[in-house]
Amino acid sequence: MAGIPSVQRRRLAAELRARREAADLTIDQVIQKVKVGKSTLSRVENAQVSVTPRTVTHLLRLYGVSDEDVEALVQLAREAQQYNWWHDYSNAMPHELAEYVAFEDEATQLRAYNVQLVNGLLQTTDYARAIISAEFPDGPAAKVEERIEVRLVRQKILDRPNPPRMWFVLDEAVLHRPVGGPHVMAEQLEHLIAIGQRPAITVQVLPFRQGAHMGMGVSFTMLDFSNHPTVVYQENLSGALYLDKDYHVETHGLAFDHLRATALSPADTLAFLRMRAEAMLAQGARESPE
Structure with missing residues (x-):
């Protein structure tokens, strides 16, 4: 299946190229001995398309790989062919987001720092x-609702029996911007309080009073995997960056590490979130017509 490659497909591609x-x-030498086209093999090695277990074998x-490694990589090929939920929403997401969702869905740990907005998972x-x-002021209402649905489906990762370990650091600015108005923001802050008490999730706020720090102005997410190098994701208005160099x-x-050491402790963060939620409710009461 073409489309957004899973972590398994990326790992298999790297293994096949390395072997x-x-x-x-060379690719030209391989295609003379195995029934596979040159362009197909090139796309397989770049994780652009999946490959059958039979062809992998x-x-x-041909590469002289041991029986034990052949068995492991053939199993990886089977896993890479599995259908993933995000394929159902391929038309609702830009390519950059779809690629990120594929990473996010398979990560064992997620570390995120957000400067302006609450992380999408929360x-x-x-x-x-x-x-x-x-973000899409002129977009059709149906398209907006479709993107909202994608965001909510992504959040199902939080309810897995064994969810990935997640650590979120939010700049205090996130708590002051009344997205959707004071009442919507108060509800969002209450949600952060509830979700921040889950065993696999840590939420911290980096307060203004800490002054300058290493992550100023740059939101980023780090995705860790059990069998794939860590990926750093940075989003911008016209696309996204995926960084994996050491x-x-x-x-x-x-x-x-600097951000979470500088931020409020998880317990102090919950108290701070409660204070901001109450402030938003008070603001909403003042702005509501009598």
Whole structure:
């Protein structure tokens, strides 16, 4: 299946390319001995398309791979062919977001720092609607609702029996911007209080009083996997960046460690969120017509 590659497909592609190179074979040499087209093999090695377990077996035998490794990689090929939920929403998401969702869905740990908005995994429906409506002011209502649905389906990851470990650091600015109005924002803050008490989730607020810090002005998410290198994701108005070089991962990892060490403790964060929720409710009461 073409489309957005899963982590399994990416890992299999990297393994097949590495095993071919270790066997000192070119793609042209391989296609003379295995029934696969040159462009197809190239796309397989770049994770653009999936490949059948049978073809994987033929390739690995040609590369002189051990029986044990062949068995493991053939199983990986089977996993890479599995249908994933995000394929149902491929028309509702830009390519960059769909690629991120594929990573997010398979991560074992997620570390996120957000400067302006509550992370998508933690958003309420009304908060998400306010954001998406603002991002697409001229978009059809049906398209907005479709994107909201995608965001809510993503959040099912939080309710898995064994959810990934998640650590969110929110700049205090996130708590002051009344997205959707004071009442919507108060509901969102209450949701953060509730979700921040889950065992696998840590929420911290980085207060204004801490002044300058390593992550100023740059939101980012780090995705860790059991069998794939860590990926750093940064979103912008026209697309997104995926960074996986050691330098990028180490730099962002250091920054995140600094951020969570500088932020309020999880317990103090809950108290701070409660204070901000009450402030938003009071603001809403003042703004409501008598």
